[in-house]
Amino acid sequence: MARRNEFKELVLPSTAMVAVQCSTVVGNILVKAASSKGMNYFVFTAYCYVLGSLVFLLLASFFKRKTTLPPSKFPLFIRIFIFELLGFSGQLCFYKGLQLGSPTLASANANLIPAFTFILAVFFRMEKVAFRSSSTQAKIIGTIASIFGAFVIILYKGPKVISTLTWTSSSSSSSSPLVFMSSESNWIIGGLLLVVTFLLISFGFIIQSQIMKIYPEEITVTFFGKLLGTMISLPVCLLVEPNLSSWRLTSSLAVVAVLYMGLFGISFSSLMYMWAIHLKGPVFVASFQPTSIVIAVVMSAIFLGEAIFLGRY
Structure with missing residues (x-):
């Protein structure tokens, strides 16, 4: 019984969070491409x-x-709406930052999520701080290191660590891997947009935790969240991009990216985040973000032919 409880309380959520990071990195690479x-x-x-x-x-x-929210839970509706508004704003910042930067930059800056989430959890009294506790000291050191590391990779121009993979270069023209690279100014702007994104995501984790306390129905809450997100995103995106010809997905890669993220990437990660936050809390979920950097470095080098630098290139 003890092993079964340990599997449910720790092993299963941890495995799910690693799987989410893998699916997110794959989606980022598809979107960038x-x-x-x-x-x-x-x-x-x-x-x-x-x-x-x-x-x-x-x-x-x-x-x-149920596909209806409890009538007496009006604060629940407000929280879901705020969560999706933050999520929509964060997605726009993220995709623009990804366009100007790279999947590796996005995954490296995702290390800010545990730092921001811990700070917000302390601010909203969801996390207790005992300065003499080794656990609290580790979290504080990790928070400082995450923030410092994110700005290093945005601003510091370091040496090349891993060159473009040989098979990637030889299978295409010599300049083809560089289509995924950005200018220095775009890299910095993209990095700062990603910082804003991960701050909004951290706020979202805190709100998700509050939502789950009010109404612990992950599928129903996520359905209404996506429905509200659709109601927010469609008018805004049509206003920004009124040319209907732009809404045609002309490349097979774009179709694959939309289908993957819409049917699997975003849907899977949203449900897993909601479930894990309900089970373990926002700080636990945020702590798995650093695993994405290793996945992103390997996949970006293999599939995008992206050279790896210490800091920005």
């Missing part, structure tokens, strides 16, 4: 929300979950 082929990230964001809503409508029907 598709945006280099001209995919509009406003269009991409709107499509992902629509597909996410359909996925969770099907899940709610399959698992026979």
Whole structure:
């Protein structure tokens, strides 16, 4: 019984969070590659929300979950709306930052999420701070290191650590890997946009924790979240991109990116985050973000031909 409880309380959530990081990195690489082929990230964001809503409508029907919120839980609706508004704003900042930077930069700066989440959890009294505790000291040191490391990779121009992979260079023209690289100014702007993104995500984790305390129904809450996100994103994205020809996905890579993120990437990660926050809290979920940097470095080098630098290139 003890082993079964340990598996449910620690092993299963930990495995799920690592799987989320893997799926997120794969999605980031697809989005980066598709945006280099001209995919509009406003269009991409709107499509992902629509597909996410359909996925969770099907899940709610399959698992026979209620598709109405309790009438007496008006603060719940407000929190879900704020959460999705932050999520939509964060996605726009993220995709623009990814377009100007790289998947590796995005994953490296994701180390800010545990730092921001810990600070916000302390501020909202969701995390106790005992300065004599080794656990608290480790969290404080980790927070400082995460913030310092993020700005190093944005601002410090360091030496090349890993060159572009030989097979990647030989399989295409000598300049092809560089289509995924950005100018120095774009790299810094992209990095700062990613910092804003991860601050918004950290706020989102705190709000998710409050939502789960009010109404612990992950599928139902996520369905309404995606539905509200669709209602927010479609008018805004149509206003920013009124040219309907831009809404046609002209490349197969763009179609794959939208389908992957809408049907699997965003939907899977949203549900797993909601479930893990309900089970273990926001700081636990945020602590797994650093694993994405290792995954991103390897995948970006293999699939994008991206050279790896200490700091920015």
